Amino acid sequence: MLLINDLGRHSAALAADLHAATQRVVDSGWYVLGPEVRAFEQELAAYCRMPYCVGVGNGTDALELGLRALGVAPGDMVATVANAGMYSSTAIVAIGAVPRYVDVDQSLTMSPAALEEVIGSGVRAVIVTHLYGRMASMRAIVPLCRSAGVPLLEDCAQAIGAELHGTPAGAWGDIGCFSFYPTKNLGAIGDGGAVLARDEAVAERVRALRQYGWTRKYEATLPSGRNSRLDELQAAVLRVKLPHLAAWNVRRRAIADRYGGGIRNPAVRLPPLSDSAYVAHLYVVRTAEPEALRAHLSAAGIASEVHYPVPDYRQPALAGRATAGELPSTEVACREVLSLPCFPEMSDEEVDAVAEAVNRWEPSCSP
Ligand SMILES: *Cc1c(COP(=O)(O)O)cnc(C)c1O
Numbered sequence: 001m002l003l004i005n006d007l008g009r010h011s012a013a014l015a016a017d018l019h020a021a022t023q024r025v026v027d028s029g030w031y032v033l034g035p036e037v038r039a040f041e042q043e044l045a046a047y048c049r050m051p052y053c054v055g056v057g058n059g060t061d062a063l064e065l066g067l068r069a070l071g072v073a074p075g076d077m078v079a080t081v082a083n084a085g086m087y088s089s090t091a092i093v094a095i096g097a098v099p100r101y102v103d104v105d106q107s108l109t110m111s112p113a114a115l116e117e118v119i120g121s122g123v124r125a126v127i128v129t130h131l132y133g134r135m136a137s138m139r140a141i142v143p144l145c146r147s148a149g150v151p152l153l154e155d156c157a158q159a160i161g162a163e164l165h166g167t168p169a170g171a172w173g174d175i176g177c178f179s180f181y182p183t184k185n186l187g188a189i190g191d192g193g194a195v196l197a198r199d200e201a202v203a204e205r206v207r208a209l210r211q212y213g214w215t216r217k218y219e220a221t222l223p224s225g226r227n228s229r230l231d232e233l234q235a236a237v238l239r240v241k242l243p244h245l246a247a248w249n250v251r252r253r254a255i256a257d258r259y260g261g262g263i264r265n266p267a268v269r270l271p272p273l274s275d276s277a278y279v280a281h282l283y284v285v286r287t288a289e290p291e292a293l294r295a296h297l298s299a300a301g302i303a304s305e306v307h308y309p310v311p312d313y314r315q316p317a318l319a320g321r322a323t324a325g326e327l328p329s330t331e332v333a334c335r336e337v338l339s340l341p342c343f344p345e346m347s348d349e350e351v352d353a354v355a356e357a358v359n360r361w362e363p364s365c366s367p
Pocket of ligand 1 (some may be wrong): 129180
């Protein structure tokens with residue numbers, strides 16, 4: 001089976017360096033929030049050209065602690081999209097805040113026009129998700145947030161290394177949030193996350209919140225603190241991988257563009273060709289019958305996946321917690337998306353085999 005993302009191949013290519021880094025940590029006798037984490041925080045801040053970086057336990061915690069550091073409190077309304085896998089909703093609801101769902105546009109990221117309609121109606125913060133590795137329309141969204149005086153948080157979990165008009169993902173808003181879940185473009189060998197901040201005081205609040213609200217050892221100053229630390233093993237692994245990220249993203253884009261040139265099936269719509277604002281975390285096509293295409297690919301030995309099938313406001317966990325509103329583009333997108341295999345170690349032959357399998361597919365109701 002050709003996987004969506006083959007982490008075995010990924011780790012094998014770096015085995016010697018990964019073993020050396022993990023051995024170094026084991027031998028050091030220091031395992032949580034130590035020199036590897038501090039070095040990684042500096043390296044990631046420099047990479048994304050933001051002044052401050054705080055390592056945390058995972059990407060969802062990065063969103064939650066980021067919102068808390070911006071002052072989001074129970075009952076506050078936070079604008080976000082509903083087609084991005086529940087992560088932002090989970091963070092919002094954990095605070096006791098309320099998601100205010102905003103529709104997406106053709107890019108499947110937040111529609112600036114839809115945000116403009118709601119931002120003046122008591123929205124306390126905005127989370128924009130750079131979905132599938134494609135940056136949202138930041139040139140329109142940033143000024144909307146600025147003029148409304150609403151802080152902007154970027155969910156960069158799928159878009160690390162992307163750049164729009166020369167500015168990296170995570171450096172457009174007040175806070176950038178990252179996940180290092182193993183399948184992300186920069187993945188750990190366990191859970192991990194980070195918060196980038198423009199403002200020192202905001203970064204210091206995240207630093208306190210990730211460790212019991214401490215501003216000094218055993219002095220719990222900030223309310224709502226807890227334990228969400230990055231460990232040395234993950235930081236050491238991430239430090240091995242970060243220097244390779246740019247090359248991996250180039251390869252991911254090349255795979256996406258090879259699909260773009262190779263897939264010719266009138267029943268399948270392709271994403272736009274790649275530029276630096278897309279790091280091809282997922283290669284997502286659209287069709288009226290994603291499950292039928294998925295079954296066809298599976299029979300050909302090719303894995304695929306739906307990211308994501310259910311809008312957040314239809315999730316049982318959120319029943320009664322959220323206001324759905326009218327989100328027609330979100331509804332259609334969730335019914336149509338299908339992700340094809342895309343990872344840097346894929347060969348051109350494998351990409352071509354997937355494209356040919358897609359081309360051989362005949363939907364039951366022709367377009
Ligand atoms: C993976 C992901 C997250 C959550 O990260 P975890 O580390 O799994 O908590 C948040 N947002 C997006 C867009 C993601 O893809």
